[in-house]
Amino acid sequence: MDHLPKAFDAHDHSHCAGNGIAQAEEILAKRNLRLTPVRRQTLEILLAEHRALGAYDVLQRLAKAGFGNQPPVAYRALEFLVEQGFAHKVRRLNAFTACMHPGQDHAPVFLICRLCDAVAETPAAQVRAALDAAALAAGFTVERSSIEALGLCPNCTGAA
Amino acid sequence: MDHLPKAFDAHDHSHCAGNGIAQAEEILAKRNLRLTPVRRQTLEILLAEHRALGAYDVLQRLAKAGFGNQPPVAYRALEFLVEQGFAHKVRRLNAFTACMHPGQDHAPVFLICRLCDAVAETPAAQVRAALDAAALAAGFTVERSSIEALGLCPNCTGAA
């Protein structure tokens, strides 16, 4: 099953982290924006795990890395990363997770495991198309969407 | 356009409120559960508007109606209504809205207007099917889902 989302599958995780940073730098350069130290560290923190971290978790780790430890430090960096498409907010968890396909314009769909807390971002074109169709029927114009499923990941399905 | 969601269309709103309460009573009777005064009032508060209300908004209105004015009063009533399927939580807004089709098992899809704050619950079978398909491909079992779109309702599309 090598088509599984990374979050649910063993993999060489150093790739995720390394790639994530490199892609962010490249994209930001094109936009004349900067991946400053706090932002970079914040992205690294999120990339370090395939799950969502609360802003205060991120803040703690930033503080350990020598940055300020007041909430706005974390929230500002997270807001920047979300705006630029390198992270998403998982609303069910009030938490943030690194984006798995930065650069591509996309509406994220999250699969959240309630046992192991893994968060996978999964291909969404069909879901998004269905949502757009439903909205169209209602005369509604979609600007942003959040689609989240809570349940059991393949690794925890047996365990439950 | 009489197929529009109620939230986006002028309508005799007394129907929504009256029906909502009646349906809730009927369903709860079957389940041997009680629509107590606080719960009833809370549902009426939500039914009074086609938008989402924060728990503290609900609490204020409950207090005016003579109920306790501490947060747990509102949160408990809301939790009950959500569990029983008479209300939903709109996560993007950290707010609650009355369910438009209680009794039917359904995964809600919300269309949230960012200008007038209207919240419409729209038919979701297709969206839900697409989400299930995506989850299946990832080996994920969906238990609950929240699907929300932010944008412009038909009444505000022109105005923007």
Add this chain to the structure above:
DNA sequence: CCTTGACATGTTATATCATAACATATCTAA
């Protein structure tokens, strides 16, 4: 009836999540 246990409500206190506002520092371009 009356008492007991389950459910519901009230209240205090506190946890958790998020942002406003302002001071300071750094970077960039004229």
Add this chain to the structure above:
DNA sequence: TTAGATATGTTATGATATAACATGTCAAGG
């Protein structure tokens, strides 16, 4: 090299949510 824009640090507070325990209500069995 200085002005403006951007970024960071810090203080304070606002907004959302729940734990824990006390009190009240109601219905079923003794």
